[in-house]
Amino acid sequence: MVSIIGVTGGVGSGKSEVLRFLADTYNCRILKSDDAARDLEKKGQVLYGPVVSILEEHPTGRPLLDEKGEILPGEMAARIFEDRNLLTRINQLVHPAVIQYIMDTIAEERRTNAHDYFFLEAALLIETGFLDVVDSMWYIYCDEKERRSRLKASRGYSDEKITKIMAAQLSDQEFRAACDVVIDNSGPMRRTEEQIRKVLIPV
Numbered sequence: 001m002v003s004i005i006g007v008t009g010g011v012g013s014g015k016s017e018v019l020r021f022l023a024d025t026y027n028c029r030i031l032k033s034d035d036a037a038r039d040l041e042k043k044g045q046v047l048y049g050p051v052v053s054i055l056e057e058h059p060t061g062r063p064l065l066d067e068k069g070e071i072l073p074g075e076m077a078a079r080i081f082e083d084r085n086l087l088t089r090i091n092q093l094v095h096p097a098v099i100q101y102i103m104d105t106i107a108e109e110r111r112t113n114a115h116d117y118f119f120l121e122a123a124l125l126i127e128t129g130f131l132d133v134v135d136s137m138w139y140i141y142c143d144e145k146e147r148r149s150r151l152k153a154s155r156g157y158s159d160e161k162i163t164k165i166m167a168a169q170l171s172d173q174e175f176r177a178a179c180d181v182v183i184d185n186s187g188p189m190r191r192t193e194e195q196i197r198k199v200l201i202p203v
Contacts, residue, residue: 002109006130007121009140010169012147012162014185014192015121018140021193022119026200029115031105033122036098043069050093051076058083099128106133117200126170126178139179141172143186 009015019030040047052071055064058079066072080087102120109118120134131137142150144166151157157165176182181199185192 002113002115002118003136004106004109004118004120004134006125006134006137007119007140008123008125008137008179009142009175009185010147010172011123011165012151013140013142014150015140017189018183018185018192018196019119019121021189021196022117025193025196026117027115028117028119029109030119030121031102033098033102033120033124036101036105037094038073040094040097040101041071047093047097051090054086054089054093055079058086095128102130103133123169126175131178136181137179138181138183139175141175141182141184141186146186 007015007019019032022028023030037047039045041051042048048071052064055071055076060075060079060082062075062078064072064075064079080090106118106120109115120130122128122130125131125134125137147166148159148162151162152159170178183192183195183199
């Protein structure tokens with residue numbers, strides 16, 4: 001029977017590194033909620049038409065679509081930045097569609113049992129009610145100093161931007177209270193791997 005595991009944590013905690021290790025080591029499937037949203041916004045998918053219609057309400061004189069008719073991510077981001085109302089309206093479309101996609105994917109995994117583990121990664125898993133959906137919730141912890149260092153190096157974020165993002169997310173205490181497993185990803189990756197191996201048995 002496939003085990004459904006939620007993977008969450010604050011910005012800069014290194015969730016992507018953890019997921020790469022899991023993908024390389026275990027018989028598993030991984031779904032990132034951000035990837036699901038992008039897939040659903042592709043041409044021919046359920047969100048493509050509605051999202052394009054909303055974005056076209058804020059013309060910029062720049063093309064919204066590439067030569068294949070796909071939404072240009074940079075232009076989408078620019079239009080949302082210029083008109084914050086667009087963000088609210090698009091989120092109202094995207095969030096329910098992504099949740100439904102996730103639920104459908106989980107049902108498929110439970111039906112097929114093709115994998116030992118199904119890892120679902122999202123920043124808002126706890127807030128959106130997935131504690132009642134997954135078999136186990138993992139909190140990828142990393143101390144704030146290391147998170148800030150990573151975000152500055154990898155994304156070029158300023159201290160002000162990092163502080164603002166962190167303030168909008170759950171606190172360390174809230175993550176710990178809600179999750180079944182805490183993986184400390186503050187140090188070398190090998191230490192993170194050792195913690196994971198104690199929780200999961202490679203197949």
